Amino acid sequence: MKTYGYARVSTTDQNLTIQREALMAAGCDVIREEKRSGTKLAGRDELATLLDFLREGDTLVVTRLDRLARSMDDLSAISRQLQDKGVTLRATEQPVDTGTAAGKAFFQMLGVFAEFETNLRRERQMEGIAKAKAAGVYKGRKPSIDAEEVKRLRDVEGLGPTEIAKRLGLARSSVYRVLEAD
Structure with missing residues (x-):
């Protein structure tokens, strides 16, 4: 039985030091770290590696549940995967220990609040x-396709959408979208 730690921050300019120190103090034998958003499981390679590696009797430790997942669906999926493997989940800053009934209940409540916080942030944004x-301050992203060039290639050079797409390095669907807007 080993104890593994997982630390995560959302952006590259954030620091993992506080989480790393808390996980070391919690007795983690191995700590995996990454700088990725927690709103999706996709692309979180360190977490995927850790989840594949954990074995029955092991313990996964995080500082807070929101370091593990930001949605109840993702948190539930991770929890099921851990439970199926016989792995216990603990959080150093929250009374979560899925080895106990009270810890499981608190785990689920915290997951709901983590998702709620994410939704509130999205609403405020x-x-x-x-x-x-x-x-009139927000104009959106600048167009990445030169619509005038697409139209010129069609009107002046007589090219079709496929040839325009090849010449400009665009998807054909993008060319069609520009031409339909015309």
Whole structure:
């Protein structure tokens, strides 16, 4: 039986030191770290490696559940995977220990709150964008396709969408979208 730690921050400019120290103090034999968003499981290679590696009787330790997942679906999927393998989950800053009934219940409640926090953040972001758009400040992303060049290639050079796409290095569907907007 080994104790493994998992530390995660969302952006590359954030620091893992505090989590790493807490996991070492919790007696983790191995600590896996990554700088990735927790809103999706996809692309979190260190977590995937750790989940594949864990064996029956092992313990996975995180500082807080939101380091593991930001949605209840993802947290439930990870929890099921750990439970199926006979692995216990503990959090150093929260009373979570899936080896006990109370710990399991608290684990599920914290998962709901982590997802709630993510949804609130998304709502605030959308409100801010709507306000910026109304004030004329937010214009969105600049177009990555030169629509005038697409039209010129069609009208002046007589090229079809497939040839335009090849020449400009675009997907054919993008060319069609520009031409339909015309």
